[in-house]
Amino acid sequence: KQEVTQIPAALSVPEGENLVLNCSFTDSAIYNLQWFRQDPGKGLTSLLLIQSSQREQTSGRLNASLDKSSGRSTLYIAASQPGDSATYLCAVMTGANNLFFGTGTRLTVIP
Amino acid sequence: DAGVIQSPRHEVTEMGQEVTLRCKPISGHNSLFWYRQTMMRGLELLIYFNNNVPIDDSGMPEDRFSAKMPNASFSTLKIQPSEPRDSAVYFCASSPLTGTASGYTFGSGTRLTVV
Numbered sequence: 001k002q003e004v005t006q007i008p009a010a011l012s013v014p015e016g017e018n019l020v021l022n023c024s025f026t027d028s029a030i031y032n033l034q035w036f037r038q039d040p041g042k043g044l045t046s047l048l049l050i051q052s053s054q055r056e057q058t059s060g061r062l063n064a065s066l067d068k069s070s071g072r073s074t075l076y077i078a079a080s081q082p083g084d085s086a087t088y089l090c091a092v093m094t095g096a097n098n099l100f101f102g103t104g105t106r107l108t109v110i111p
Numbered sequence: 112d113a114g115v116i117q118s119p120r121h122e123v124t125e126m127g128q129e130v131t132l133r134c135k136p137i138s139g140h141n142s143l144f145w146y147r148q149t150m151m152r153g154l155e156l157l158i159y160f161n162n163n164v165p166i167d168d169s170g171m172p173e174d175r176f177s178a179k180m181p182n183a184s185f186s187t188l189k190i191q192p193s194e195p196r197d198s199a200v201y202f203c204a205s206s207p208l209t210g211t212a213s214g215y216t217f218g219s220g221t222r223l224t225v226v
Contacts (some may be wrong), residue, residue, distance in 0.1 A: 041222075098159070098167070
């Protein structure tokens with residue numbers, strides 16, 4: 001069974017810092033990897049989707065990379081802002097059309 | 112499009128009662144998923160449908176849980192009888208295709224509390 005791990009579990013940074021969130025998965029046979037944001041008490045908002053044939057995707061201050069062979073992905077956030085404070089979840093899709101989620105990284109950006 | 116719509120947003124019920132959660136997927140999406148989120152176990156897939164047909168229900172905890180999708184625009188997740196350990200946030204998600212091309216869109220969730 002696919003297992004997805006996110007490190008660190010929690011992260012606090014001062015405003016303006018660049019930061020990297022890590023995601024690793026045990027089975028490299030994936031179709032895609034998706035990064036989500038979840039605000040407290042809210043649903044999940046999709047941030048970036050990387051197909052298995054791609055190496056990275058960018059959206060504004062966010063950049064996600066994928067190294068399928070090593071089972072790793074990173075989410076890079078540039079010039080962090082207090083509004084970026086949330087829990088970030090990565091999820092990988094397998095051939096069974098199932099999304100396996102990591103347990104998330106809780107990010108706090110301190111003004 | 113209004114996105115994936117779930118109702119109710121919050122539900123508080125007594126142990127033993129029947130609970131029905133509802134979901135309206137994005138129009139045109141032919142895959143629908145029910146997830147449960149708890150602090151202990153994170154997000155877990157309960158069941159998913161393709162073209163209204165249940166494909167994989169191996170994540171459904173036990174027989175007290177059942178899900179239906181009578182048409183392309185509506186699905187229900189029912190718990191009967193409910194127990195305190197069922198307390199969680201239940202999310203519905205939809206996607207346009209089974210598999211690769213597109214990601215999932217999640218609803219805002221239903222927070223269920225069983226007392």
